Amino acid sequence: MELAFIESLKQRLPPHPQLRLGVGDDAALLALSAGQDAVVTTDLLAEGTHFVRGETSLARIGRKALAVNLSDLAAMAAQPVGVVISLLLPRAGALELATGVYEGILPLAAQFHVAIAGGDTNTWDGPLVLSITAIGETTARGPLRRDGARPGDAIVVTGDFGGSRAGKQFDFTPRIAEALLLHNRYDLHAGMDVSDGLSLDLSRMCAASGCGAMLDLQMIPISPAAQATSVGDANPFAALARALGDGEDFELLLAVPAAIAQQMVADQPLAVPLTIIGSFIDKPGLWQPSLEGDLAPHDPLGYQHS
Amino acid sequence: MELAFIESLKQRLPPHPQLRLGVGDDAALLALSAGQDAVVTTDLLAEGTHFVRGETSLARIGRKALAVNLSDLAAMAAQPVGVVISLLLPRAGALELATGVYEGILPLAAQFHVAIAGGDTNTWDGPLVLSITAIGETTARGPLRRDGARPGDAIVVTGDFGGSRAGKQFDFTPRIAEALLLHNRYDLHAGMDVSDGLSLDLSRMCAASGCGAMLDLQMIPISPAAQATSVGDANPFAALARALGDGEDFELLLAVPAAIAQQMVADQPLAVPLTIIGSFIDKPGLWQPSLEGDLAPHDPLGYQHS
Numbered sequence: 001m002e003l004a005f006i007e008s009l010k011q012r013l014p015p016h017p018q019l020r021l022g023v024g025d026d027a028a029l030l031a032l033s034a035g036q037d038a039v040v041t042t043d044l045l046a047e048g049t050h051f052v053r054g055e056t057s058l059a060r061i062g063r064k065a066l067a068v069n070l071s072d073l074a075a076m077a078a079q080p081v082g083v084v085i086s087l088l089l090p091r092a093g094a095l096e097l098a099t100g101v102y103e104g105i106l107p108l109a110a111q112f113h114v115a116i117a118g119g120d121t122n123t124w125d126g127p128l129v130l131s132i133t134a135i136g137e138t139t140a141r142g143p144l145r146r147d148g149a150r151p152g153d154a155i156v157v158t159g160d161f162g163g164s165r166a167g168k169q170f171d172f173t174p175r176i177a178e179a180l181l182l183h184n185r186y187d188l189h190a191g192m193d194v195s196d197g198l199s200l201d202l203s204r205m206c207a208a209s210g211c212g213a214m215l216d217l218q219m220i221p222i223s224p225a226a227q228a229t230s231v232g233d234a235n236p237f238a239a240l241a242r243a244l245g246d247g248e249d250f251e252l253l254l255a256v257p258a259a260i261a262q263q264m265v266a267d268q269p270l271a272v273p274l275t276i277i278g279s280f281i282d283k284p285g286l287w288q289p290s291l292e293g294d295l296a297p298h299d300p301l302g303y304q305h306s
Numbered sequence: 307m308e309l310a311f312i313e314s315l316k317q318r319l320p321p322h323p324q325l326r327l328g329v330g331d332d333a334a335l336l337a338l339s340a341g342q343d344a345v346v347t348t349d350l351l352a353e354g355t356h357f358v359r360g361e362t363s364l365a366r367i368g369r370k371a372l373a374v375n376l377s378d379l380a381a382m383a384a385q386p387v388g389v390v391i392s393l394l395l396p397r398a399g400a401l402e403l404a405t406g407v408y409e410g411i412l413p414l415a416a417q418f419h420v421a422i423a424g425g426d427t428n429t430w431d432g433p434l435v436l437s438i439t440a441i442g443e444t445t446a447r448g449p450l451r452r453d454g455a456r457p458g459d460a461i462v463v464t465g466d467f468g469g470s471r472a473g474k475q476f477d478f479t480p481r482i483a484e485a486l487l488l489h490n491r492y493d494l495h496a497g498m499d500v501s502d503g504l505s506l507d508l509s510r511m512c513a514a515s516g517c518g519a520m521l522d523l524q525m526i527p528i529s530p531a532a533q534a535t536s537v538g539d540a541n542p543f544a545a546l547a548r549a550l551g552d553g554e555d556f557e558l559l560l561a562v563p564a565a566i567a568q569q570m571v572a573d574q575p576l577a578v579p580l581t582i583i584g585s586f587i588d589k590p591g592l593w594q595p596s597l598e599g600d601l602a603p604h605d606p607l608g609y610q611h612s
Contacts, residue, residue: 002427005404009422012412016421018387028423030388032443034342040441042390042426049430081324082336084348086437098311106318115322116315117334120348121308124355126432131392133439135346137338 024208025146026075026192027136039136039143041072047127058100060170062130066105068195069134070112070174071250075193077144077183078136080176082115088122088129097128112176141183148190149209149255153280156261159251159272161198162226162243169248178270179252186264190255197247197302203286205253212285215278215298220244245301255280330514331452332381332498333442345384345442345449349374353433364406366476368436372411374501375440376418376480377556381499383450383489384442386482388421394428394435403434418482447489454496455515455561461584462567464576465557467504468532468549475554484576485558492570496561503553503608509592511559520593521584521604526550551607561586 010023020029020037027041045065047053053061066083073080085105089097098121109116114134158178175193182188190209194201199215206213222243230239256264264274281287283295290296316329326343327335333347351371353359359367372389379386391411395403404427415422420440464484481499488494496515500507505521512519528549536545562570570580587593589601596602 002429005401005427009408012408013422014416016388016419019421019423022421023424028388028390028421030421030423030441032338032340032342032344032387034338034340036338036340036342038338038344038387038441040388040390040423040439042392042424042437042439044392044394044426044428044437046394046428046430046432046435048432049428081338081344082322082334082346084334084346084439086348086350088350088352088435095311102315102318110320113322115325115328115334115336116319117325117336117346118329118348120350120437121311122350122352122355123308124352126352126354129352129394129432129435131348131350131426131437133346133348133390135336135344135441 021143021145026072027078029143037138037143039073039076039078039138040133041069042131042133043068043072044129044131046129053128056170058097059104061104062101063104063108064170065130065132066108067172067174069132070176071193073134073136074175074179074252075191077141077179077191078138079180080112080114080134080136082117083109083132083134084117085119086131087119088124088126090128091123091125094123101130112174139180139184144179144183144188144191146190146192146205147208149205149211149280150189151211151280151282152258153189153255154258154261154276155202155213155278155280156254156256156264157221157251157275157277158270159249160221160223161249161251162223162239162246163229164246164248166225166229168225172250174250175252178272181269185269186256186260188254188256192253194249194251194253195247197245198249199244199286199298200300200302201253203300205255206284206286212281212283212287213278214281214287217288219275219277221273221275241301247303327449327451332378333384335449343444343449345379345382345444346439347375347378348437348439349378350435350437352435359434362476364403365410367410368407369410369414370476371436371438372414373478373480375438376482377499379440379442380481380485380558381497383447383485383497384444385486386418386420386440386442388423389415389438389440390423391425392437393425394430394432396434397429397431400429407436418480445486445490450485450489450494450497452496452498452511453514455511455517455586456495457517457586457588458564459495459561459586460564460567460582461508461519461586462560462562462570463527463557463581463583465578466527466529467555467557468529468545468552469535470552470554472531472535474531478556480556481558484578487575491575492562492566494560494562498559500555500557500559501553503551504555505550505592505604506606506608507559509606511561512590512592518587518590518593519584520587523594525581525583527579527581547607553609
């Protein structure tokens with residue numbers, strides 16, 4: 001429902017003189033009068049859909065609700081400024097629930113110097129819901145969009161992929177500092193964060209940019225968690241499939257001119273590794289080398305919102 | 307729970323160099339680097355708590371979810387720029403629900419030139435939830451805060467009060483244009499929108515401003531809806547009590563220097579009436595004239611979030 005609805009909604013939305021970038025990227029860009037762009041993103045986590053209360057601590061749930069928003073700001077190379085936080089709290093134990101989720105929100109907000117600017121706190125008879133909107137600002141380098149990849153660009157990623165259910169889905173570090181450093185120091189053509197699966201999100205960057213991508217499957221950085229959960233799996237490519245499709249990695253996926261990508265990888269300017277995992281090509285779609293040395297189609301793996 | 311929790315949260319929130327105004331006013335002010343303030347507010351409507359599906363059309367529910375946010379921007383005399391909209395849709399009929407609420411959102415967004423900048427659309431097994439965050443910008447006159455009322459100021463309101471359940475709670479016009487015109491043309495000391503009840507919200511403006519207020523009960527503009535629902539009520543003051551306490555009027559409550567307030571009321575520059583309903587005084591609390599010509603305490607009427 002989600003994607004089809006959003007597509008039809010996009011068709012109905014009129015252009016707006018202050019909306020520099022709207023539905024479709026990781027965050028929106030609103031041009032304010034003083035010439036400053038506000039970067040705005042929102043994500044909602046609902047009990048039973050995005051988390052199971054009891055399986056996960058309240059602090060981890062609260063932390064994640066903020067972290068996914070910060071990851072969207074990182075995807076735009078935006079500096080976070082503030083957030084507003086709306087909570088729907090089950091009436092039974094509402095105060096403990098609110099206190100619990102803020103135990104995870106407050107330290108992460110402090111770590112990234114994000115102001116908690118307001119919100120709307122309600123009790124009801126339904127499950128726990130957290131809805132956070134984050135506001136950031138672009139740096140002098142402007143926003144990093146997902147639609148700027150060009151054929152010949154290298155596909156560069158931070159960190160490793162797969163197996164985030166083992167913990168990274170809650171404990172990941174939003175790549176704010178990494179995105180700001182890279183965007184400031186190198187010429188990046190496009191960027192997004194990987195939330196629904198590396199190859200699915202790559203296919204989205206390709207679609208937004210009007211190009212395709214050739215994956216170098218040997219270069220995909222597979223996380224130790226994906227390796228560990230694949231031990232004994234009958235499929236010899238299980239760990240690779242997890243890295244490509246698990247999602248919730250919240251790493252950066254970048255399109256970078258080839259020579260600059262080589263320099264980035266040689267520099268390794270981050271605490272987390274940078275890896276070239278393929279290149280963007282003219283031909284639309286995702287591709288991988290065939291055994292015959294030709295192009296074989298690569299079916300995107302990942303979480304398709306239904 | 308809500309107020310006590312927010313009070314304790316406020317104590318825990320560290321100051322932030324870009325947070326010019328945080329939890330406690332109708333909207334927050336985030337200072338962006340270019341010297342522009344972003345005005346941010348968020349409100350969430352949940353089925354069963356804020357509306358009953360079936361009793362109210364989806365379009366009215368969607369319209370209200372946006373309108374309450376615009377009313378908060380009006381309260382700050384901010385010009386709306388854009389909104390992000392998160393939906394939690396019951397799985398059964400999700401597409402119809404989403405389409406239905408947008409039938410109310412889109413025309414109001416167009417009317418107030420608000421960009422729909424993005425959102426997060428989810429299906430789940432729970433009730434319908436709409437969470438909207440609105441971003442606006444202050445004009446050259448700066449923000450209108452609720453903490454600037456001074457003893458001697460007149461209490462000025464737009465429109466009339468009470469009985470909003472008969473329809474105004476859904477159909478009200480956010481007082482954006484009115485707030486911008488008044489803030490531009492007159493010297494206003496403080497402003498807020500009336501959502502929880504005129505006298506309760508007035509008591510909040512007093513508390514924020516460190517003063518009290520003397521109500522001129524004869525001057526309270528009572529809506530025709532409040533009059534109509536009070537016909538035959540044994541309490542002769544039923545309509546007045548409704549005007550003071552019903553809430554969801556979404557009119558403006560302003561603190562205005564006395565001479566300027568007189569001028570405003572003489573000018574009547576809006577399509578909706580402006581009325582002086584009392585004055586701010588040194589003595590904390592709300593007061594009304596006693597039969598002895600003295601001050602009698604006025605117990606705030608309105609919706610106390612529990």
